Structure formats: structure tokens, C-alpha cells
Amino acid sequence: xxxxxxxxxxxxxxxxxxxxxxxxxxxxxxxxxxxxxxxxxxxxxxxxxxxxxxxxxxxxxxxxxxxxxxxxxxxxxxxxxxxxxxxxxxxxxxxxxxxxxxxxxxxxxxxxxxxxxxxxxxxxxxxxxxxxxxxxxxxxxxxxxxxxxxxxxxxxxxxxxxxxxxxxxxxxxxxxxxxxxxxxxxxxxxxxxxxxxxxxxxxxxxxxxxxxxxxxxxxxxxxxxxxxxxxxxxxxxxxxxxxxxxxxxxxxx
Amino acid sequence: xxxxxxxxxxxxxxxxxxxxxxxxxxxxxxxxxxxxxxxxxxxxxxxxxxxxxxxxxxxxxxxxxxxxxxxxxxxxxxxxxxxxxxxxxxxxxxxxxxxxxxxxxxxxxxxxxxxxxxxxxxxxxxxxxxxxxxxxxxxxxxxxxxxxxxxxxxxxxxxxxxxxxxxxxxxxxxxxxxxxxxxxxxxxxxxxxxxxxxxxxxxxxxxxxxxxxxxxxxxxxxxxxxxxxxxxxxxxxxxxxxxxxxxxxxxxx
Numbered sequence: 001x002x003x004x005x006x007x008x009x010x011x012x013x014x015x016x017x018x019x020x021x022x023x024x025x026x027x028x029x030x031x032x033x034x035x036x037x038x039x040x041x042x043x044x045x046x047x048x049x050x051x052x053x054x055x056x057x058x059x060x061x062x063x064x065x066x067x068x069x070x071x072x073x074x075x076x077x078x079x080x081x082x083x084x085x086x087x088x089x090x091x092x093x094x095x096x097x098x099x100x101x102x103x104x105x106x107x108x109x110x111x112x113x114x115x116x117x118x119x120x121x122x123x124x125x126x127x128x129x130x131x132x133x134x135x136x137x138x139x140x141x142x143x144x145x146x147x148x149x150x151x152x153x154x155x156x157x158x159x160x161x162x163x164x165x166x167x168x169x170x171x172x173x174x175x176x177x178x179x180x181x182x183x184x185x186x187x188x189x190x191x192x193x194x195x196x197x198x199x200x201x202x203x204x205x206x207x208x209x210x211x212x213x214x215x216x217x218x219x220x221x222x223x224x225x226x227x228x229x230x231x232x233x234x235x236x237x238x239x240x241x242x243x244x245x246x247x248x249x250x251x252x253x
Numbered sequence: 254x255x256x257x258x259x260x261x262x263x264x265x266x267x268x269x270x271x272x273x274x275x276x277x278x279x280x281x282x283x284x285x286x287x288x289x290x291x292x293x294x295x296x297x298x299x300x301x302x303x304x305x306x307x308x309x310x311x312x313x314x315x316x317x318x319x320x321x322x323x324x325x326x327x328x329x330x331x332x333x334x335x336x337x338x339x340x341x342x343x344x345x346x347x348x349x350x351x352x353x354x355x356x357x358x359x360x361x362x363x364x365x366x367x368x369x370x371x372x373x374x375x376x377x378x379x380x381x382x383x384x385x386x387x388x389x390x391x392x393x394x395x396x397x398x399x400x401x402x403x404x405x406x407x408x409x410x411x412x413x414x415x416x417x418x419x420x421x422x423x424x425x426x427x428x429x430x431x432x433x434x435x436x437x438x439x440x441x442x443x444x445x446x447x448x449x450x451x452x453x454x455x456x457x458x459x460x461x462x463x464x465x466x467x468x469x470x471x472x473x474x475x476x477x478x479x480x481x482x483x484x485x486x487x488x489x490x491x492x493x494x495x496x497x498x499x500x501x502x503x504x505x506x
Contacts, residue, residue: 001312015285018282020279022278056500059254061255
């Protein structure tokens, strides 16, 4: 049987999530014997562009043969939608009402394809405007960043609202990061993208949401016998007892 | 079209390769828009046990429907086969002749299933025996480690020979690490498993072998338009020009 999959769909904060210490790699490591964590991050994308590529990110072939519904899909957009419409990243801006509609449509698309799949929304992170300018994003001459924390907050709130309306789990990353006063330095590398600490938060929050919907090492069987389940005097025995079609076991935690 | 895949098949050094700074995650990050890096590491496994699970690690469903041959499979066993037969990890030991036969059989199995797939062998790393004992592996009372560097060298040589006989690319990790005098501390965490530096070497060597067989960011098209390929005045244009079935482009490097 094919190993089940968890898809990570989002923008650059997803695309770079397998870099050293990244939250995507941490998920893959956590589920190393259990589920494949599949990277579908597209740097710079907003929900409008995400809508244009849904059929290619989740191609029809996924349902062919013995294709199984993904266990879960994280949908992590909004940081680009929230770019201000009158500054240098305006071409990425999506008005907040359209952002909400697009998120609704993405969730509906995924739930329509795979009713059993858990779609987990993640809000955009906060924005450290001073750090954005220090890293030379935004209007250098006017000292105005291309993103503001206030806009990020509004898009995060809209994302939480969509999640409530859809009955989908949501990681309110904007609020979660604000629980720590020094969030700008602690969690954000350039005022937007994640530090190791920021990655750790996303990993822990996603793991928590997965657990809430019943997806954890306790509930998902692992592939093939663990070495500590073998009889040192006859290690082959466990393999000879495997059913021909599949072999799953639970890790002792 | 489904994104092509690179499988990592091996023991604990593969299973933990998506931990922070791990070589597997680094590959997934490198190919983040290009190929899925699929983790199939099984801690403690030797080639004898690997042979028992081949049909489950690479199930028949992979060929069903529009299943595509993997681009490449790394086969990274030997560290457990090389456990000494008269010490505490004896149950993992596989005689060196059987190790060679098993590696041959694994390569033949994969090439038979997918003739176009590049099978890349990786030798076991060297063993720092003092570090093994410090980490309390081996016979504590007799001060004899359960693995020796001499045995690892012999299994590495056997792996290189198998690769030559099969015409398969091989990463001679044992020899590569010995190029640096302080390899034990620099590359190995506990005398066997990889440090960040050791992970970096495996990543670079595997990337190098993939490139030699024609698999690189220059030759593998990436999924969906890059943001810098969009017209800021009409970003949707590039999506409207996408063919309905597929969209690939090359990253400008």
C-alpha cells in the first residue's frame, strides 16, 4: 500500500520549509516512517495565483489507480495577498474580500476532491516593518515597507473567519507569534520569513492541529517492523510473519 | 502531471536525514519546485532485511495508472551489515559476501522495475570506535565497540565493487570522509551517525552524482511559473498562457 501523504501548499514560507531547521522538513522527520510530507510551495504566490494552478498542483492523476486521498493539506497563503496595493509589491496584492473568497474556494476544491482530507489553514505571520526596511524591501526612498503588520493582522483575521465558516482547523500564526513580545527578532528573519524559532512554532502548531483531527504517531500506523520489535535471536521471524499486502505497526511512544 | 520522485532507501542514516540540517531535507529543499524527495529509511536495517521489504517499500501500486518511474533511488546500507558478528549488535550483522549479493539484488530489482531509474549506491561511513564507546555502544565492559572502522572500510569497498559491476554511480562515503584528518569529530555525531558537516558531505556527493547522470536544476524543469517570470503589470498573463495539462519552466541559475 502506498504511504499516505500530507501536502504543504503555500507561498515562499512553505517553499523554503525544507531548508535547515524548516517546519516542513521537521514534519517529514516527525512522520518519517508514517506519512510522506509533500512540498508544494510557490514563492511569491498569492491566493489569486494559487487558484489558477490548483488543477496542476493537485493533478487528476492523484485519483487514478490506487491514489489515496491525502491525510491533510496545509493551506498557507496571505503574506503576499497582504502586500500594500500602492507600494513596490503591489502586483502581488489581492483585496481582502477576494482573499477570503479564494481561501473558501481552495478549501471547497480540496474537500470536494477528497472529503476525508483535513484542510488546515495557516494565517500569514506578523510583519516586522523595521526589519523589512533594513532588508531593503519596500520603498527605500520613502521609508515605507511594502507590507505592514496591520495589513497582515487583517488578512490573518480574515483567514481565521474563513476557517470558522468552513469548519476547518486553523493555525492563527499572527496571534500565536504576538504572544512573545520580541516576536520580530525571535521568529522572523527579514521581517517576514521564519527564523529557526519561527519554524519551530509553525511545526508545533501544525503538529497540534493534526493531532486534534486524529493524525499523530499514536493513531497513524508506521511502515514495516521497527528494529526494537525484532527478536535478536531470530530477527527474520517478524518479516516472515508480515502479510503479503501490507505491514503496519505502531511505534511505542 | 505528477511531479517526479527521488527515493532515499536506507537505514537510520537515511531515516534521520530529514532532521534539522539533514541531507535528505537538503535534497528536498534543493529540488523544492522540481522533484519530490521521498523518505524510505528504516533504522537498524541491513541489506538482508531490506531484501525482505522491497515489495512493500516500492509497492506495485507505484506502477498503476500514471505512476512514473522514480528519477533516482539512493541505496544506502552497510553500516548495520558491518556490525561485528561476535559483539552486542551481532543480530544486525550480514556476512560481506551476502552483503554484496544483496546489494546486487536490490539494484537488479529496481532496474528491472524501472530501467530508466538511476540507482545510486552509497557506502557506509567510517566508524569512530572511540566515539562509539564514549556513546556506550558496544561491549562496555570489554572496551570493544560493536562496529570497527576496518569492517566499515571492507563493506564500503564491497559496495564500490558492486557499483562497478552494475555500472551504477556510487558515493564512496568512507573514502570521501577520510580525506579530512579530523573526520571522526567533524562528520560523525556518535562515531556512526552524521553531524551537520557529515550531512553536508552526503548532500553534496549525492547532488554531484545526480548531476553526473543528468539530474539537476539545469535539466529538470520546475513546476509552475516563477514569480520573477511574471509581468508585474499583468501577472495573470503567464497563467492564462499555461497549457491545460502541464506547465514546466527552467529556473534561471
